[in-house]
Amino acid sequence: MLEIAGLEKSFGEVQVLKSIDLKVQEGELVFVIGPSGSGKSTMLRCCNRLEEPTSGSIFIDGQRITDIPHRDLDRMRLKVGMVFQGFNLYPQMSVLKNVMLAQVKALKRSKAEAEARALEMLDQVGLKHKAGAMPAELSGGQQQRVAIARALALDPQVMLFDEPTSALDPELVGSVLKVMKGLREKGMTMLVVSHEMQFAREAADRVVFMDQGYVAEQGTPEEIFGAPKSERLKTFLSRVSHGDVEAEAD
Amino acid sequence: MLEIAGLEKSFGEVQVLKSIDLKVQEGELVFVIGPSGSGKSTMLRCCNRLEEPTSGSIFIDGQRITDIPHRDLDRMRLKVGMVFQGFNLYPQMSVLKNVMLAQVKALKRSKAEAEARALEMLDQVGLKHKAGAMPAELSGGQQQRVAIARALALDPQVMLFDEPTSALDPELVGSVLKVMKGLREKGMTMLVVSHEMQFAREAADRVVFMDQGYVAEQGTPEEIFGAPKSERLKTFLSRVSHGDVEAEAD
Amino acid sequence: MDTFIQTFFNIDIMMQAFPLLMKGAVMTLKLCAVVILCGLTGGLMLALAALSPRRFLRWSAIGFIDLFRALPPLVLLVFVYSGLPFAGIRLAPFWAVVIAFFLNNSAYFAEVFRAGINAVPKGQTEAARATGLSGPQTLIHVVLPQAIRNVLPDLLSNTVEVVKLTSLASVVSLSELLYNANMARSVTYNSSPLVLAAGMYLVLLWPLVRVVSRYQRGLSSSH
């Protein structure tokens, strides 16, 4: 479904991604973990060309998206749903309008159709009753679920999540993860950058560990968490799971 | 050291704190947990009168601070260090200036003295080398440690922490908790609102569970986490620790 | 085309008028110095009053701001200069201008400051108060520097306006740049002095305008 081959990306002099290869099968949920600055977000953003790859190819559903001309980008992006750490709901529109906007403007759905679909998606994330609310009136967890509904309403073939819960209070994380689990059960293909190890253990089909612009290790959750091979992954896991042991490298 | 007796607080019609009684002994580290909206922040903010209690008394070091007249509030607040979720460093000043400001303006220390003290405190939180940096150049964890240094530099008798790590990336949490652990070893009296259960287990002398404006349960970490009595606490603990099971109450 | 150049870009006439215009420019600068300073100070005070928790103070300040933003400065100036004497207050022209513009500018500046202060997160005040800083200390050391940074472009824009506004001072016989240009024009029957005056305004204000834009670019790159 999603295939990344030899992906490289530099910002000016700095090479952030150094040859990434990664496949996500249809219906698979792949988790990406790794230290800050290892290039997780950049890789994700390359997958819908929010960043332009420096070299390498990315295929979605067999179509090579890395050489699509700019004027066709918008159409391609409809196939890829993306959820950001910061939600990025449009503060000036109601929840319903947030979910409808791209349906009407990019997919050219009729208003009625878009509204029906929006309500359906809001229902799926458990927020149908908040359709009329403004984003600022929602908790972080609710905002993130709206962001998910917004992406889903466009019927994407793949969903990309960039740390969808890291800006949330602990109590609010659960509701978002629950929605993601629901998606998985419905067979959505998902690539998720996140530090929710517990969730990764339970729900992920595969876990990818990125380090310094490479895919350093990958495998089933059991392999990655139960029997990490590289030193770097071991250190990383211990740091993340007991937040208390090591000082951050300054 | 810190004693709260019969504390009540209403915002307009809504009573947020309904008779709170709590004692923190000298050198003790007390953890406050509880669901969102239960009044944890409000209670903390009453302790240095950022909120005015509606009724009840609070004593710090034997002095009743709830009837101090307004003009003496500033002096009282020097005895109580407070660290917020959002760090709230002053973005226009260097790290050093952040830590010096209140020393010079409120404590009337000389610049030289304030600077020496600031550097000492920055050293204690492991950030002496960042004294000249601007807050925006620091990671969240570093910013939070500067905020702690800023409070410590005023030689407070009690430190209050309101979710000091909840705005931090998981990898950055450790460094802040390490600093708090260091403080505990030095005998600082601390009242901490936080969801870092792991840390509470290891470091707290006592854990207080707040619910709907009451102290619903309290005890040693073993009692609270190992043998919770009330239903509410049990549900709360299961929600927080496996973020995946229950949807947030809307 | 030739008449156009003769009427608007006659170098000879510009040279003749230059000393007179320079005199005017000096008066304009003097006025600006005082007027801008007063406007900024007054605006800040008003903004603080408009944000005060005290109802009476707040509403008075808001009323003041709205009233003086609605009155044209020329009318205000004539009233100050010629109305106040009826109340037994006779002001020198310079001070009449200063007072009238103080009323007008501080209202405008107050709106700018108010927006700036509102944009400073509440947490900043709380953090400062929690470390024992007094209200005024918090304002001076923590809130204002950030507020001013938030609205620096607007402050400068407003300042540019004030400079241009000083051309009204001629109503009360202060011969500033524009009035002197008009005088020169009435002697020479030629508009070149006005173009020269425009050039002087440009020299005076362009740097300011540039700073505004530069600053805005700075803001955007830090986002």
Added chain:
Amino acid sequence: ETPGEIAPIKEGGYSVALDGTFAPHAFPSLDGTIQGFNVDLAAAIGKKLGVPVKVTAAQFSGLIPALQAGTYDFLVAPTTVTEERAQNLLFTEGFMDTNFRFVVPKGSDEAKYTSLEDFKGKTIAVNKGSVYERFLEGKADEMGWKVVSFGTNTDAIQAVTSGRADANMAGATVSAWAVKKNPQIELSYEYPTGLVWGLPFRKDDAATRNLVDSVLECLKTDGTMAALSEKWFSVTPAKGSTLITPTPGYGTPGFDGYDPTEHEITCKF
């Protein structure tokens, strides 16, 4: 107030004002000082009274309120005496006649016009708020001309030179001066009005008005006015013209505020 009362001379002298963009009556030299017929007139008044007269130049909109407020003792701007103005201000007797004169582009047909009717259908530029504007507006329907008014007479003349208007109308002296200074225009028809220019005072200050009125009478008879006219207008006043003929009583006869008290003409104050 008693008719004919004359105020004592003010110790510290008088503060007077005019609009400084009104050549040849008051206009700047390029070094920034104000000169002109009315400036000299103010000085002559001061000389006769033996006290200083301080002349201030300001934009016209500020003059009248400041006079009313007592900032100025009187105005030395040439102000046409009209019925409406006389209701709010006191005037001295006319110090000179004010005829209206058209100014037109050099070499144009309009230069040969000899009556108001000739200007039918033309666009005429005029100084806003002047009696000329009033006059032209009042006759606009009858004469079928179009009136455009400008902030200053300089602008009105520029409207003629830039082709926005066919003619300009102003006081005869002003028009003559403009033509002298500006090669693009020439004089046309002069319309005799029978109106005069006087100096305005506050309504409640008849005593000072009377004082200055007597000074004007003196200046008219002792040759000062004639000399000023030659200096600024290059015209020797005709016998019987207002410039050299005192008017009986105080003020302008036929207008509000006229005080017919008879008195001797004297130059001793």
Added chain:
Amino acid sequence: MRFLETFFNGQVILNYLPDLVHAMGVTLGLAAATIVTGILCGAALACLRVAGLKVVNFFIIVFADIMRALPPLVLIMILFFGMSSLGLNLSGWTVIYIVLSLVLAAFSEEIFWGGLTSIPAGQWEAGRATGLSRAQTLFHITFPQAARRGIPPLVNRVLATTKLTALGSVIGVKEILSVSSSAQSFSGSATPLTMAAIAYLIIFIPAVILSHWIERRYHFAT
């Protein structure tokens, strides 16, 4: 009571009221036309600037700088007299309208642009990631936010610029100030000035109140 007679003379008020009411209409019309044109042009320029075309942006910046730095009177004189010596006769009303619109366009362009640059990148990305085009994202998402942020300074500018309609008196546009200063001169009374002040208050006080309402209405938490 000379004060009352000077500034509130009943006879004078009666005489000039009709003229002044008419002038209020002129001022209002001029102000409304200026506001609409100025803000629309400013918004269009700011949006154009987003496209990032170097040459175009250079001209926008130069335009905005000059319009903000030059006293509008000078522009008015040049456009009114200068253009007619080049054979283009614009009416006084048109000249004021053009110049004030340009000035307001320059200021509002800067305000909108400032607002646009302060919109978090995430908003752009969210729009683009859901398949909206650049123009759509600008139009539906970022510009509305920028405009709302710009409301307070924009209101300031709009008030200041529309009051500049008083410059119309210089070139014979019969707006409030022009009519009142004529009246002042005709009557020899300062009362018309009071009438002008009141006329301005009648127009602008509701405008200020409306602006407060707009500010509240379009304020949203972010």
